[in-house]
Amino acid sequence: MFLHCIATIFYSSFLLQSSTNENEAKFFGPPVLLTSPSMFVKAGESYFDPQTKRIIFQAIEHPKDGETVHDDYSMYVADLTFDAKGAISGTENIVKISNDDSANTCGWFHPSKQNKVLFATTTTKRKDEQVPGYQRDSGDYRWAFPPEMNIVECELTNPKLQKPLIADNEHYIAEGSWSPDGRHVLYCSLEDGDGDIYVKDLERNITTHLIQAPGYDGGPFFSPDGQRITYRSDRAKNDLLQLYVSSLKFDEHGTIIGIQKESQVTSNQHVNWGPFWHPTGKALLYATSEMGHYNYEVYMVDVSDLKSLKEGEDAPHQRVTHTPSFDGLPVFSADGSWLMWTSKRGTDTSQLWVAPFTFNNWNWAKKDASK
Secondary structure (H helix, E strand, C coil), X not given: CCCCCCEEECCCCCCCECCCCCCHHHCECCCEECCCCCCEEEEEEEEECCCCCEEEEEEEECCCCCCCCCCCCEEEEEEEEECCCCCEEEXXXXXXXXXXXXXXXXEEECCCCCCEEEEEEECCCCCCCCCCCEEECCCCEEECCCCCEEEEEEECCCHHHCEEEECCCCCCEEEEEECCCCCEEEEEECCCCCCEEEEEECCCCXXXXXXXXXXXXXXXXXXXXXXEEEEEECCCXXXXXXXXXXXXXXXXXXXXXXXXXXXXXXXXXXXXXXXXXXXXXXXXXXXXXXXXXXXXXXXXXXXCXXXXXXCCCCCCEEECCCCCCCEEEEEECCCCCEEEEEECCCCCCCEEEEEEECCCCCCCCCCCCCC
């Protein structure tokens, strides 16, 4: 048994708001802090459940007296709290669902089974040597690929029901998410030597090697209608990550068997990563180094008309967050009314923030949008 819910932390909801500046107010209302710097050394990469009642996220807790800070993230689930007007006001009932001494990342709620989640975790003891992963040569921007990391699923109502979902204990397997209908799991693996994107049909037990360009292809997500995927790739240069969208090919049984067409969304000299779909499928949120490698910001890019893009051209995009510190890993709630992301705003460390997403000008990228 390599995964079990080992601790429940009852954490009173708190409300710490950060004011929005004029530029941010075009997109979202006052942000609310969801994780406390007094509890977590850092927290990040969080996702909503389909009902916008809970979140799953990774974090590192402050150590007990006499202990050292753990190097790896643990995985947590928390209930969202709401004020009298129905606005998200904080979190409570924070539950740690990963094993002690394990490394964890990329949690995700099942689209229809309310108490089921998946996430990547090291399911056996890690080897002493560090396995190199993606690294930007000009700075401390990297993540590792431990071969002991596999994707598991956990039934939150009964922690004894957890089981390996995508696993071989030989290659890094992570960055997973279910398709909107729960039939497929999309993920990244080093099975073929470098980071590639795979998809598994859980009904028919068929795995397809979807994206296998040179370099690291990862961070994939299904579009809201399940017909496309978005992901990042460093195939052009190790210093860079660019965003892509691909339409999927299905066989007569509904199994994903390949890619119909791949479109490059960004073509620039920046690190672009963490793409996430708006529920309309018209746009992506993502983080980028466009403002500098020490000031990652959240941007939104239009993907409604990628056919018209010329080679080497960026799709129309605009800046969403405006702070002098890190903002990244943005996600939407299922209905698009809430934006959640990781930020250092107002704190010395990365924590989770949420804000009502108020932007509704979906013609902003069109040349005649002002008419």
